[in-house]
Amino acid sequence: MGEVSAAFIKIGYLTTMSYPLSFVVDQIATLTPIFTYYFVAKVVETPSVDVGGDYFTFVIIGVITTRLLAGGLRGLGDELELAVSEGRFESLLAQPVPWRTLPFGLVQWGFIWRAINAAVIVVIAIGLGSEFLLSGVPAALLIVLLGTFATMAIGNLAAGVKLLAKRTDPIIAFYQIAVFIFAGVAYPITLLPRALQIISYLIPETYVIAALRKLLLPGGADLPGPSAPSVILGLLLFNAIAFPASLWLFGRTLEYGRKTGLLGGY
Amino acid sequence: MSVAAAPAVEVRGLTKVYLPSPPWMRFFLRTQIREPVRALDEVSIRFDGGQICAVAGPNGAGKTTLFKILTGLLAPTEGSAVVVGIDATRESPQLRRVVGFMAGDDRSLWLRLTCQQNLEFRGRLQGLRGAVLTARIDDVLDAVGLGDMHDRVGFALSSGMRARLQLACALLHEPPVLILDEPTATIDPVGSFELLQKIRQVTVERKLAVLFSTHRVDEIEALGENVVLLHRGHVVHAGPLDRLGGKLERQVVTIDFVSAEAARAAADRLANAEATEVVEQSAYAVTVATSARLGDLLDRLGEATSSIRSLNEQRVPLREVLAEVLAEKDTEHGLDA
Numbered sequence: 001m002g003e004v005s006a007a008f009i010k011i012g013y014l015t016t017m018s019y020p021l022s023f024v025v026d027q028i029a030t031l032t033p034i035f036t037y038y039f040v041a042k043v044v045e046t047p048s049v050d051v052g053g054d055y056f057t058f059v060i061i062g063v064i065t066t067r068l069l070a071g072g073l074r075g076l077g078d079e080l081e082l083a084v085s086e087g088r089f090e091s092l093l094a095q096p097v098p099w100r101t102l103p104f105g106l107v108q109w110g111f112i113w114r115a116i117n118a119a120v121i122v123v124i125a126i127g128l129g130s131e132f133l134l135s136g137v138p139a140a141l142l143i144v145l146l147g148t149f150a151t152m153a154i155g156n157l158a159a160g161v162k163l164l165a166k167r168t169d170p171i172i173a174f175y176q177i178a179v180f181i182f183a184g185v186a187y188p189i190t191l192l193p194r195a196l197q198i199i200s201y202l203i204p205e206t207y208v209i210a211a212l213r214k215l216l217l218p219g220g221a222d223l224p225g226p227s228a229p230s231v232i233l234g235l236l237l238f239n240a241i242a243f244p245a246s247l248w249l250f251g252r253t254l255e256y257g258r259k260t261g262l263l264g265g266y
Numbered sequence: 267m268s269v270a271a272a273p274a275v276e277v278r279g280l281t282k283v284y285l286p287s288p289p290w291m292r293f294f295l296r297t298q299i300r301e302p303v304r305a306l307d308e309v310s311i312r313f314d315g316g317q318i319c320a321v322a323g324p325n326g327a328g329k330t331t332l333f334k335i336l337t338g339l340l341a342p343t344e345g346s347a348v349v350v351g352i353d354a355t356r357e358s359p360q361l362r363r364v365v366g367f368m369a370g371d372d373r374s375l376w377l378r379l380t381c382q383q384n385l386e387f388r389g390r391l392q393g394l395r396g397a398v399l400t401a402r403i404d405d406v407l408d409a410v411g412l413g414d415m416h417d418r419v420g421f422a423l424s425s426g427m428r429a430r431l432q433l434a435c436a437l438l439h440e441p442p443v444l445i446l447d448e449p450t451a452t453i454d455p456v457g458s459f460e461l462l463q464k465i466r467q468v469t470v471e472r473k474l475a476v477l478f479s480t481h482r483v484d485e486i487e488a489l490g491e492n493v494v495l496l497h498r499g500h501v502v503h504a505g506p507l508d509r510l511g512g513k514l515e516r517q518v519v520t521i522d523f524v525s526a527e528a529a530r531a532a533a534d535r536l537a538n539a540e541a542t543e544v545v546e547q548s549a550y551a552v553t554v555a556t557s558a559r560l561g562d563l564l565d566r567l568g569e570a571t572s573s574i575r576s577l578n579e580q581r582v583p584l585r586e587v588l589a590e591v592l593a594e595k596d597t598e599h600g601l602d603a
Contacts, residue, residue, distance in 0.1 A: 087373025260287075
């Protein structure tokens, strides 16, 4: 398993670095929102609702969290689509590797890169005046890890659909819209009408973002939302059920594709 | 049954029917078929180790379906496929350890990476590491004639070299069976020849069982010692080419006579000859297709033999024989060619 992981990480790294211009442009693109929100925060220097400190840091936590968790959500589906469209998928399946390791193998480089990217965003944000509570970092990292597994469970289901429907990706498309609107990335969910807040509480990102703000914002402890320990417990329970179930369903999808001959098409 | 004692490939009553998606799923899963397609129909093949077996047939014959089943990528509808004692349907992970698979195009390679990097990735997936992996990479690159190309990126290789790199990838974990799906499909004739030479060489040196698909007549002829001819999912022929119902022994003989009378007389005599058919007759010449020996044919001509001016004898090209065999099968099954 370790050797397989190392193989996927290395091939991901080498492939990324073999497109240097694309690599640089992509990184610049991911940093753009930081500066946008920096100036938006200047407009709302005194927010109308409690954001646990300054609005810029509040948003940066939302942006970083969704970016990291998107690795779990989109990683497998995107990598599968790439492997299928570039013609490598069947050849990967023909390797003497258990198919259940593919979801882990294919997404690892994406996770690593997103983590590095998030660290760069934090450094830039600090340079622009953000303040984070260092004491909250260990628990925040644990929550991000658990949150990533939670979104990976959803991503595995979506990847199963993509495996059969090829370019169709209805689950992720709707899910990402829901995250952007309802998970409190750029504004507190308390601003949403009560009826819509129900949707917010169905999305794992909502809990992760809220817990991270409580842990990392200097004035975040009093923000509404579940506490970090309860989020950790909730994610542990969610992952204990959803993650194995998603892997099982992904395996069943591969078997269905094997039976119907849908694995290799694109 | 021990792995060593088992036949390399044993397929029994293998049937694969592709079904259209159920109506309620069609919005999400658009398959291109509306009716069930029987891609393989009770195919049975037995093939021992240390040999190259060419699986031939026109497009849609069922070659790729057969190969996907033999590599564990597709489950059969009925029947069994066993590769060195491992059931391809039930033991897919174990199967992939004993089969080296090479796809028909070069898209399975990371073309922006070097030969070494491509092989390192495959090797690590196969559980190889360190000095063993390095030695294996050197070995397989040497075996396919790319020994000095470790650091050459895929895009800088010719199509023939890329095919050989794919062959190296398939050989890396030292599988006893190689399955090569139209390995020469994208290569020019010279590159194809070189690749076939390499395949022959590694088959002998490593005592492999090689199953490879092709629709090129020259390759079928070159590897004619063991051919499975598939057509519309059926095995039309399995075994050496020269056992193809005696059809390969047929020849077309054109006899030129010194006079029109002699030609007419010869045509009359040959019209009733056994295993002989007059296919063309002109004023001074008669052309027959025959599987009879030339001596018997001349005996049949009797006195007309002394009027022969010249005689031209040609074997019927393999492609015509194959087309005829496939057409006969279509007629047997009541299908249009």
